[in-house]
Amino acid sequence: MSLKSIIQDMKGEFGSISRKGFEGRFSYGLRSRSHRVVEDCSVIVVDNPRQSCWANMPPELLRDVLIRVEESECLWPPRKNVVSCAGVCRSWREIMKEIVRNLEVSGQLTFPISLKQPGPRNTLIQCFIKRNRGTQTYHLYLNLNQASNDDGKFLLAARRCRRAAYTDYIISLNADDVSKGSSNYIGKLRSNFLGTKFTIYDAQPPNTGAKVTKSRSTRLVGMRQVSPRVPAGNYSVAHISYELNVVGSRGPRRMQCLMDAIPTSSIEPDGVAPTQTEFLPGNLDSFPSISFFRSKSTRTDSFRSGPLSNSKDEMLILKNKAPRWHEQLQCWCLNFNGRVTVASVKNFQLVASVENGGGGQEQENVILQFGKIGKDVFTMDYQYPISAFQAFAICLSSFDTKIACE
Structure with a gap:
């Protein structure tokens, strides 16, 4: 299965779960009252691993998949997939928090907390x-x-x-x-x-x-x-x-x-x-x-x-x-x-x-x-x-x- 199909499958299941009422807030950044669009850094989170088969993936395989997603997306709007992965469940969120580097190193505004971090060196x-x-x-x-x-x-x-x-x-x-x-x-x-x-x-x-x-x-x-x-x-x-x-x-x-x-x-x-x-x-x-x-x-x-x-x-x-x-x-x-x-x-x-x-x-x-x-x-x-x-x-x-x- 290709990486693109995994992301699409994950998004489809993620959307069906959210429509059933399992709504949460992304704890890596500021808690938001609105879940408008992924590009605004507000995502819906499912913290119950029993609701998603993706939460039961082996940690080693999951980390490898998330690393590949993060490395393949350097600019917005494709960067929204990184935020989507962080909003699937608690285990995905914790791993993604470790993978995504701060703004000074990565030069990428991914999560809301990036707005409070110093910008990259020698690059505007x-x-x-x-x-x-x-x-x-x-x-x-x-x-x-x-x-x-x-x-x-x-x-x-x-x-x-x-x-x-x-x-x-x-x-x-x-x-x-x-x-x-x-x-x-x-x-x-x-x-x-x-x-x-x-x-x-x-x-x-x-x-x-x-x-x-x-x-x-x-x-x-x-x-x-x-x-x-x-x-x-x-x-x-x-x-x-x-x-x-x-x-x-x-x-x-x-x-x-x-x-x-x-x-x-x-x-x-x-x-x-x-x-x-x-x-x-x-x-x-x-x-x-x-x-x-x-x-x-x-x-x-x-x-x-x-x-x-x-x-x-x-x-x-x-x-x-x-x-x-x-x-x-x-x-x-x-x-x-x-x-x-x-x-x-x-x-x-x-x-x-x-x-x-x-x-x-x-x-x-x-x-x-x-x-x-x-x-x-x-x-x-x-x-x-x-x-x-x-x-x-x-x-x-x-x-x-x-x-x-x-």
């Missing part, structure tokens, strides 16, 4: 963002066709929520369920009133040095803090600042990103950036260190012992690459290697800034680039050491209205 993952002005929403897609931005794999969604003193961008794994009370909520971006300073919050700690930030939606009940709606806490992972530039008197925008969760050493050849391997359960009761909510002092001190809490010099700093003035075109220019086609104040490239003798020295390697290619379509390319979630949040800050920077 090409994505694009579509903006809907009417609904104030932004959708991030993975490029599947280099010649067109109409064909893409959905990755993340964000919704703009304007408040009196600040603006929130809620980021979710589900385009139809973008709210802080959703199980698909993975983080947010918050701006100040002027739109010059932003903070990126992760719904779960990216490393042992993360600091939890009290949310407006949480409350204290007796001596214990509970949050029935927010899946997890708010952990500050990055700070973005735009230099004041009234009426554009200082030229193009100047921005700087302080990555709280990524050390400067990560950009070195043997450097390591924090890598999340799974989503935490969306319940505060399941946190092993729930005691850090007891008091104000213990809440803040519990996360100060991490590797990035000693000095700001240890945190990675990203700065926008300075554009050059083109005399013939009479405009500021950056080399996006054909990925950006429309001039816009929002376009930028971020590079690492390394302290050198008291002064910051910019590296040439572009870590994140963002630019306009249509009325409401923008490219977003990123690589190690930042993740798709962090890159998306940084790009969202460019959309926000900046009273003192235009």
Whole structure:
């Protein structure tokens, strides 16, 4: 029997079982309320091995089959078969979790947790963002066709929520369920009133040095803090600042990103950036260190012992690459290697800034680039050491209205 026939047979049986009501959720990534399509990384799982003959395959044969499936599919949409195999039953899922490597090594966005992992080294993952002005929403897609931005794999969604003193961008794994009370909520971006300073919050700690930030939606009940709606806490992972530039008197925008969760050493050849391997359960009761909510002092001190809490010099700093003035075109220019086609104040490239003798020295390697290619379509390319979630949040800050920077 060929590998293709095995996959088709497995899918047929898998579909018939799911229609009988044996529905579950894929535990490798974030638990989702919707089972829309396999490409959205939401799959139906049958954990009862008696319901599927494929669950009773010998482990050695099963591992060999799954390895061949994983190696034969390097790009989406065929990559959906890897997710389908992981959703057959518990034994298939555990083996596939061991076979599929993290994003840094494989360079492939397979499961939802890949969106929280650093991108590959020396290779930009090409994505694009579509903006809907009417609904104030932004959708991030993975490029599947280099010649067109109409064909893409959905990755993340964000919704703009304007408040009196600040603006929130809620980021979710589900385009139809973008709210802080959703199980698909993975983080947010918050701006100040002027739109010059932003903070990126992760719904779960990216490393042992993360600091939890009290949310407006949480409350204290007796001596214990509970949050029935927010899946997890708010952990500050990055700070973005735009230099004041009234009426554009200082030229193009100047921005700087302080990555709280990524050390400067990560950009070195043997450097390591924090890598999340799974989503935490969306319940505060399941946190092993729930005691850090007891008091104000213990809440803040519990996360100060991490590797990035000693000095700001240890945190990675990203700065926008300075554009050059083109005399013939009479405009500021950056080399996006054909990925950006429309001039816009929002376009930028971020590079690492390394302290050198008291002064910051910019590296040439572009870590994140963002630019306009249509009325409401923008490219977003990123690589190690930042993740798709962090890159998306940084790009969202460019959309926000900046009273003192235009």
